[in-house]
Amino acid sequence: MKLEWHRKIKDLLDTAVYIKDIKGEKFFNISSLIEEISQVYENFYQYDSKFIENFILQTENRLNSILEEGEKSLTPYEIVKITRHPQRFTLQDILENVYDSYMELGGEEELNIDPAIVCAKAMIVRKVGNDLYFHQVMVIGHEKGHGEEFRQGGSAKPWGNEKALRYMKMAETEGIPIHFFIFTPGAYPIEDYPGAAQQIARNLYYMAKLKVPTVAFISEGGSGGAEAIGLADMRLMAEKGYYSVISPEGAAAIEAKLKEGRPPRELVEKCAKALKLTAKDNLEFGTIDRIISEPPLGARRKDYEFFRKLKFELIRATDEVVLQTRSLKFLRKYALSKQDTEDFKFYVNWDLDEDEKEILIENRYKKYKKMAQWAVCEPKSTFKTFINFSHNLSLKFKNEIKYKILKAGHRSFKKFIDELTTESSLLFKPVSDPVKTVYNLIVGKKVKTKLPAPTLTEEEISPYTSPLALEDRTVTCPEAEKYGCPDIWVPDLYGEFCGVCPNCGYHFPLEYKWYLNNIFDKNSVRTFNDNIASGNPLEFEGYAERLKAARKRTGLKSALLSFEAKIGGISLVAVMLVGEFRQGTVGVAEGEKFIRAIELAKITRRPFLALVHTTGGIRIHEGTLGLIQMPRCTMAVRDYVDAGGLYIVVYDNNSYAGPVASFLGSAPYQFALKSTRLGFAGPRVIRETTGQDVPPDYHSAKNALKRGHIQGIWDRRELRKKLFTALLTMGGKNLYYR
Amino acid sequence: MKIEYQNLNLMLQKFKANPYKIYPVLTPHTGYIKEFKVKEGDTVRGPSGKWLEKPGSPLFVLEREKNQKIIRAKINGIVQNLRTDLLNKFVEAEETILEIKHPLSQKEIISEILLSALYIIKAPETARYILSPALASRLEKQGLGKVKVKKGEEVLIMTFMKRETPIYFSEDGNFVLYYIYFTPFQLVERDQPLLGFCQEENLPYLQKIIERIKEEWSDF
Structure with missing residues (x-):
């Protein structure tokens, strides 16, 4: 009994320290209570049993009331501290307490390709009355560890995310559901192969059509790292968890425009509040489906009651996902929604047949497409909506008939005739050849005339002068010392030279309008969805004014332009992320415009081009509503590519973070202009996370090519020609549909 | 090949008397000296950082065709013989504007x-x-x-x-x-x-x- 009491006092001490860490030293004079408990713990054997018993009872009551008081005044930043606390439960605790048995795959502890990612085959047991049912699942998640340094705090390295993808594929092969557990402050931002951004993009692209039910549980959902294993059919979130586009510290550093050092504490707390990163906020936004309640000030490693609840919720969530694919489901769905005890009333088989898998993917697409749509700022007009809907429907109908029925039929018939002709020619060749030769000698050989190939002429583009070219002065090429470049006269540089040093090929930045006028055919650019505007859904302080200023300066309503255009007569749908508007960051408006544009390309069977003038990542001021654009847009990309579309991305200037780690990075064909800097995180973030400096050319296009991120480096002067060739080469004669 | 002791001794004495190497800073091209960023006796540093990514200290501004070019130090040292008389004056290419007295290391x-x-x-x-x-x-x-x-x-x-x-x-x-x-x-x-x-x-x-x-x- 004494030993039990001793252990109990240790637990009380841990709880008191935990409260102090979360709420601060002054909260209910917790420091003196800690001293008191330590005193008894250290001199345990000097006290008699009665004293110890009373002490435990009293301290327990006192701590419980402090915990409850702490809960009442819990701030968002304190929630962030809870998720990062060493006493917080981790994936290892979940594997031990939620699942009935498990086997870790792809390494153990330190002997692991990436100890921050744990993959395990696990068994979860459902109790229906007196019967037990065993479900096999794949568990994939981040492991923060209980103080182990080698776990990197749950920051998955690129090869860790690759490991996660490998086991997702294995689960798909075996047809078992996947439970994802997100405990990450963010991905480990290094570009070493397979590259942080590239691997997250690959994961998202694959998860978009994963043919097994998936459930994600979020405790610490930090940005792209969370999304790498977060695209699930059902998203659960811990009550004291956070899910955010950026860590409050990162947001504060951006707000304070810090290049080095740590931001002030007050600003960090302010940002934590402004980012609206709590479970409650996320449920309101619709970025998660359900909150799993936790004890006051959050669940810790020994909160077995919480694990029991989590187990029930995981089974219930998987059931719901599975039932949504079934035709006969209504009664079970209703019963499940009313279920509140841990004993299930029925058993659901988690195996899906082929039709159900199709429904599962369709449901997933619909779910993510709908997500955050409420935050789209677009003038509402019933008439206009009706017209747009009718137009899209008629386009869809027309193209379905044209390409799926007529062209597909024609193609099959042509193929059959070709096969027949080749076969028969072999049969008749010995007889027909001598006759043909004699005939050709007498009459002369007929040359088959080919259809003229599409050509490109410079006259087809609009005459455009960059405003930068209007200065009468010279500039120095930044590479002048290395290559001995002479000074360049500005009108030449921004006119004839397309902003490229004629000596070394250094690319000076140019405004987005240059691209619109110098790549596409004259008068062919027709923008659409211009009315969709960037908003301030989180009501982030001071952000509305900044948006207003950006609108006034650029004349644009969002950082993404969507348009139809032609290159050398080839019609395509394109989007452009404009650097002048909030650094080309992506929020709800940009995501929605991207999805609508790619869907138009799909309906009209045209190639889709994404031009990246600059993108600074996901717009932090839109919180998870911005972050959710990563899976949303990637799903649209997957849908388009699977339907046979040709998707090309061309980067210029700076392209970083979320968009590169999702809908841009998942493009099968990515090219970069010489001046591009491409990656997941900038040098400051890399230094702060890894503690190491990166060379100045770490994010250069050359290194991106070397790492296999892009397929080629283009010169801006040849951009139009290169794009034209790419469209012809990759799309071929039958450009729009493979 | 024999070491010429005398030469070596002379060399050593020379280093001892004046353990510096003088690096003249020349104008890369013609232009006007618009501003001096250093004073006589100032200590300047050359490019630094692991990959020499941090540029050297700015020395002066040379302007040609409205292009203001900052000329930077390429080596550590002390500024001497600064030609302040050339401020706002036209200079030819390869004209010495200042010298950097670089202390030789061991x-x-x-x-x-x-x-x-x-x-x-x-x-x-x-x-x-x-x-x-x-x-x-x-x-x-x-x-x-x-x-x-x-x-x-x-x-x-x-x-x-x-x-x-x-x-x-x-x-x-x-x-x-x-x-x-x-x-x-x-x-x-x-x-x-x-x-x-x-x-x-x-x-x-x-x-x-x-x-x-x-x-x-x-x-x-």
């Missing part, structure tokens, strides 16, 4: 002494170089300053595009390998020093001088 002085005292084998081509296997194994056993080489002996292998060409030692006399300037399998530019050899009888004297430099010189 390493730089030793390197200067060695370059003048040793028999140096320079890279005949831009290629990768390795020591000949025989020399490398002797070096491993005996260490630098102890491996003797004879005329006609293969000392290096030049390797480029998988083609290997031997390089032979061509001096008469008793020489020992004293210094290796290159890293094996790293690309070495043409005419860069590869190996430094010292005559056996000069070895104690050279070592004495180097010890003296190490004792007497401290880095700034």
